Amino acid sequence: MHRDQLARACGEAMWRGDRVSQWFGMRLEEVRAGYARMSMDVTEQMVNAHNTCHGGAIFTLADSTFGYACNSHNQNALAASCSIEYLAPAYLGEVLTAVGVEQARAGRQGIYDVRVTNHRGELIALFRGKSVTVRGHLVEVQ
Amino acid sequence: MHRDQLARACGEAMWRGDRVSQWFGMRLEEVRAGYARMSMDVTEQMVNAHNTCHGGAIFTLADSTFGYACNSHNQNALAASCSIEYLAPAYLGEVLTAVGVEQARAGRQGIYDVRVTNHRGELIALFRGKSVTVRGHLVEVQ
Amino acid sequence: MHRDQLARACGEAMWRGDRVSQWFGMRLEEVRAGYARMSMDVTEQMVNAHNTCHGGAIFTLADSTFGYACNSHNQNALAASCSIEYLAPAYLGEVLTAVGVEQARAGRQGIYDVRVTNHRGELIALFRGKSVTVRGHLVEVQ
Amino acid sequence: MHRDQLARACGEAMWRGDRVSQWFGMRLEEVRAGYARMSMDVTEQMVNAHNTCHGGAIFTLADSTFGYACNSHNQNALAASCSIEYLAPAYLGEVLTAVGVEQARAGRQGIYDVRVTNHRGELIALFRGKSVTVRGHLVEVQ
Numbered sequence: 244m245h246r247d248q249l250a251r252a253c254g255e256a257m258w259r260g261d262r263v264s265q266w267f268g269m270r271l272e273e274v275r276a277g278y279a280r281m282s283m284d285v286t287e288q289m290v291n292a293h294n295t296c297h298g299g300a301i302f303t304l305a306d307s308t309f310g311y312a313c314n315s316h317n318q319n320a321l322a323a324s325c326s327i328e329y330l331a332p333a334y335l336g337e338v339l340t341a342v343g344v345e346q347a348r349a350g351r352q353g354i355y356d357v358r359v360t361n362h363r364g365e366l367i368a369l370f371r372g373k374s375v376t377v378r379g380h381l382v383e384v385q
Numbered sequence: 386m387h388r389d390q391l392a393r394a395c396g397e398a399m400w401r402g403d404r405v406s407q408w409f410g411m412r413l414e415e416v417r418a419g420y421a422r423m424s425m426d427v428t429e430q431m432v433n434a435h436n437t438c439h440g441g442a443i444f445t446l447a448d449s450t451f452g453y454a455c456n457s458h459n460q461n462a463l464a465a466s467c468s469i470e471y472l473a474p475a476y477l478g479e480v481l482t483a484v485g486v487e488q489a490r491a492g493r494q495g496i497y498d499v500r501v502t503n504h505r506g507e508l509i510a511l512f513r514g515k516s517v518t519v520r521g522h523l524v525e526v527q
Numbered sequence: 528m529h530r531d532q533l534a535r536a537c538g539e540a541m542w543r544g545d546r547v548s549q550w551f552g553m554r555l556e557e558v559r560a561g562y563a564r565m566s567m568d569v570t571e572q573m574v575n576a577h578n579t580c581h582g583g584a585i586f587t588l589a590d591s592t593f594g595y596a597c598n599s600h601n602q603n604a605l606a607a608s609c610s611i612e613y614l615a616p617a618y619l620g621e622v623l624t625a626v627g628v629e630q631a632r633a634g635r636q637g638i639y640d641v642r643v644t645n646h647r648g649e650l651i652a653l654f655r656g657k658s659v660t661v662r663g664h665l666v667e668v669q
Numbered sequence: 670m671h672r673d674q675l676a677r678a679c680g681e682a683m684w685r686g687d688r689v690s691q692w693f694g695m696r697l698e699e700v701r702a703g704y705a706r707m708s709m710d711v712t713e714q715m716v717n718a719h720n721t722c723h724g725g726a727i728f729t730l731a732d733s734t735f736g737y738a739c740n741s742h743n744q745n746a747l748a749a750s751c752s753i754e755y756l757a758p759a760y761l762g763e764v765l766t767a768v769g770v771e772q773a774r775a776g777r778q779g780i781y782d783v784r785v786t787n788h789r790g791e792l793i794a795l796f797r798g799k800s801v802t803v804r805g806h807l808v809e810v811q
Contacts, residue, residue, distance in 0.1 A: 260434025263441055292402025298452075298464045299405055299445030306441040322440045323778075324750065324799065326468035326610060328657060330633040347650050349614040352749075354653055356640075366631050369638055371655060373612060373750065465636075466608065466657065468752060470799060472775040489792050491756040494607075496795055498782075508773050511780055513797060515608065515754060544718025547725055576686025582736075582748045583689055583729030590725040606724045610752035 244384060246276040250315035253381040254279065257314055264307045267300065271311065277345030277355075279311035285337045296333040304341045305357040305370035312343035312355050313374035317381050320353065320374040327370045331361075338362040341370075351376045386526060388418040392457035395523040396421065399456055406449045409442065413453065419487030419497075421453035427479045438475040446483045447499040447512035454485035454497050455516035459523050462495065462516040469512045473503075480504040483512075493518045528668060530560040534599035537665040538563065541598055548591045551584065555595065561629030561639075563595035569621045580617040588625045589641040589654035596627035596639050597658035601665050604637065604658040611654045615645075622646040625654075635660045670810060672702040676741035679807040680705065683740055690733045693726065697737060703771030703781075705737035711763045722759040730767045731783040731796035738769035738781050739800035743807050746779065746800040753796045757787075764788040767796075777802045 244252070254274030258264070264271070264281070267289075273280040281304060289300040306325060313320040333339055343357040357370040386394070396416030400406070406413070406423070409431075415422040423446060431442040448467060455462040475481055485499040499512040528536070538558030542548070548555070548565070551573075557564040565588060573584040590609060597604040617623055627641040641654040670678070680700030684690070690697070690707070693715075699706040707730060715726040732751060739746040759765055769783040783796040 257433075261439075262430050262432060263439035266430045288404050288408045290404060291399075297403075297405035297445070297448070298467065299441070299448040302444050302448065302467070303439070303441030306439070306444065310440075322471055324468065324470045325440065325444070326466065326655075326752070328466045328631075328638055328655075329464055330631050330636070330638070346653060347612075347614050349650070352614070354612055354614070366633070369630055369655075371610075371612075371653075468610070468797075470773075470780055470797075472773050472778070472780070488795055489754075489756050491792070494756070496754055496756070508775070511772055511797075513752075513754075513795075541717075545723075546714050546716060547723035550714045572688050572692045574688060575683075581687075581689035581729070581732070582751065583725070583732040586728050586732065586751070587723070587725030590723070590728065594724075606755055608752065608754045609724065609728070610750065612750045613748055 249317050250274045250276045253315050253317050254311050256381045257311060263303065267303060269304060269307060274311050274315055276315050277312060279308045279315065279343045280340065281308045282338055282340045285333050285335055285339060290335045294335040298329060301333060301359055301368050302327050304339055305359055305368060308341040308343040308357050309355045309370065309372035312345060313353050314381060317384065318376045319379040319381065320376045323373045323375045325370060325372045327368055329368050330366050333361060333367050339367060391459050392416045392418045395457050395459050396453050398523045399453060405445065409445060411446060411449060416453050416457055418457050419454060421450045421457065421485045422482065423450045424480055424482045427475050427477055427481060429477065432477045436477040440471060443475060443501055443510050444469050446481055447501055447510060450483040450485040450499050451497045451512065451514035454487060455495050456523060460518045461521040461523065462518045465515045465517045467512065467514045469510055471510050472508050475503060475509050481509060533601050534558045534560045537599050537601050538595050540665045541595060547587065551587060553588060553591060558595050558599055560599050561596060563592045563599065563627045564624065565592045566622055566624045569617050569619055569623060574619045578619040582613060585617060585643055585652050586611050588623055589643055589652060592625040592627040592641050593639045593654065593656035596629060597637050598665060601668065602660045603663040603665065604660045607657045607659045609654065609656045611652055613652050614650050617645060617651050623651060675743050676700045676702045679741050679743050680737050682807045683737060689729065693729060695730060695733060700737050700741055702741050703738060705734045705741065705769045706766065707734045708764055708766045711759050711761055711765060716761045720761040724755060727759060727785055727794050728753050730765055731785055731794065734767040734769040734783050735781045735796065735798035738771060739779050740807060743810065744802045745805040745807065746802045749799045749801045751796060751798045753794055755794050756792050759787060759793050765793060
């Protein structure tokens with residue numbers, strides 16, 4: 244199986260058990276080897292009294308995207324640490340897109356950068372996640 | 386008003402508009418000047434197929450706690466950046482507690498550390514948030 | 528003056544007062560708007576008993592590169608925070624190159640990513656720096 | 670041997686090969702289990718044209734202190750990642766002190782926080798380092 248096909252199969256397998264991303268109404272738009280793209284609408288539940296989106300919701304979108312990207316090689320991987328820089332507020336009704344790209348893999352660790360933008364293409368946040376591989380695979384490959 | 390009383394009043398004012406924390410079932414247990422403590426049960430919606438809690442949910446608990454701590458001086462403050470280190474998994478049914486403590490304030494910026502533990506006292510994650518103050522207050526003080 | 532010319536002029540002005548980079552034997556190889564590239568040999572003074580380079584020296588190379596990139600718009604800028612992920616050791620005698628690229632500017636803050644590689648092109652470290660602009664310029668522009 | 674005695678012995682063994690810390694004129698003032706304290710004068714070589722200390726020098730002091738703290742259990746440990754928040758400038762002639770304290774150890778990883786203050790007790794920077802243990806010991810214990 245081609246590595247991007249394998250990545251897609253990993254993404255589909257993860258998605259079935261990924262209740263958080265579904266709970267947030269995220270959409271898994273694309274998975275390739277070392278890459279994932281997701282989107283999410285900013286809903287009533289995610290905003291505070293000023294209709295600005297809670298940082299935790301933006302983080303969760305970026306974190307899920309990181310999760311799909313770092314598990315795209317069919318080797319189970321966990322988040323070890325993450326950091327996020329908030330650059331502009333997101334508001335109720337906006338559509339956020341997160342694009343995660345692998346920056347490095349060395350031994351068991353991987354580094355992934357995720358950019359979160361709104362539907363006007365404005366940069367909302369930059370996220371960096373570090374993953375560690377563990378035993379196990381996402382899909383069976385014959 | 387004493388600064389810890391003021392902090393509590395700020396916490397109550399924030400809580401009313403804080404739909405994310407309520408959506409996650411968080412409890413705001415204590416707010417003092419430069420300090421906040423919250424707790425949250427790990428529910429079905431927060432776990433993946435292996436019943437381990439999504440990092441985004443742990444982050445969101447820490448991030449909310451940071452939000453109450455950095456807004457406890459009755460000066461509006463926003464998260465500028467955050468980082469989290471995941472140290473042990475959290476599982477379905479566990480109760481997580483986050484304690485946020487101010488480390489520094491310098492000019493408009495503040496640094497807050499949040500420790501997330503489970504109900505057995507095991508350390509689940511360490512979070513560090515950086516805040517920036519903006520115009521506006523949370524409560525009117527006569 | 529073209530923005531890349533201005534960036535070079537800023538770099539030259541900074542270099543004259545930048546004793547740390549000179550003390551470490553760094554070379555300022557290129558400055559453009561939002562971009563800088565520096566290199567450094569790993570010398571005896573930078574290594575421990577196993578001839579591996581101290582993280583502080585790798586950080587300092589990345590940090591200087593970040594400094595040139597974030598000051599390349601002729602607006603004084605300071606480092607507010609930095610993070611580094613070490614991916615492979617660097618050894619005595621190796622030549623390290625750091626390339627810093629602007630990721631975002633929003634208000635007074637900027638985000639810059641720096642990749643440090645050795646002379647075989649292997650990735651040694653990934654660095655992310657956040658800058659804040661302050662009053663003052665690096666060069667006089669007529 | 671008592672664990673603090675062992676920590677001191679580890680510190681002495683590391684110090685002999687630690688050319689960077691010596692090159693910067695650092696003093697290793699105290700090592701205990703999970704703890705280290707170092708100090709450093711801000712010298713001519715560390716400052717820019719405005720006599721403010723280069724972030725790389727402050728980082729290197731914190732990073733060395735982290736190194737002594739995370740190696741204090743007589744199990745070789747390496748820095749995996751570090752982050753630093755700069756809170757106030759340090760100037761030529763000031764004496765900086767870094768105190769590193771273990772926050773967590775879980776499996777092979779450890780988290781250490783380092784506070785850098787000047788001789789008036791003002792907070793200059795907050796540093797967080799993550800270590801990973803590797804094979805080997807610093808001292809032979811009979």
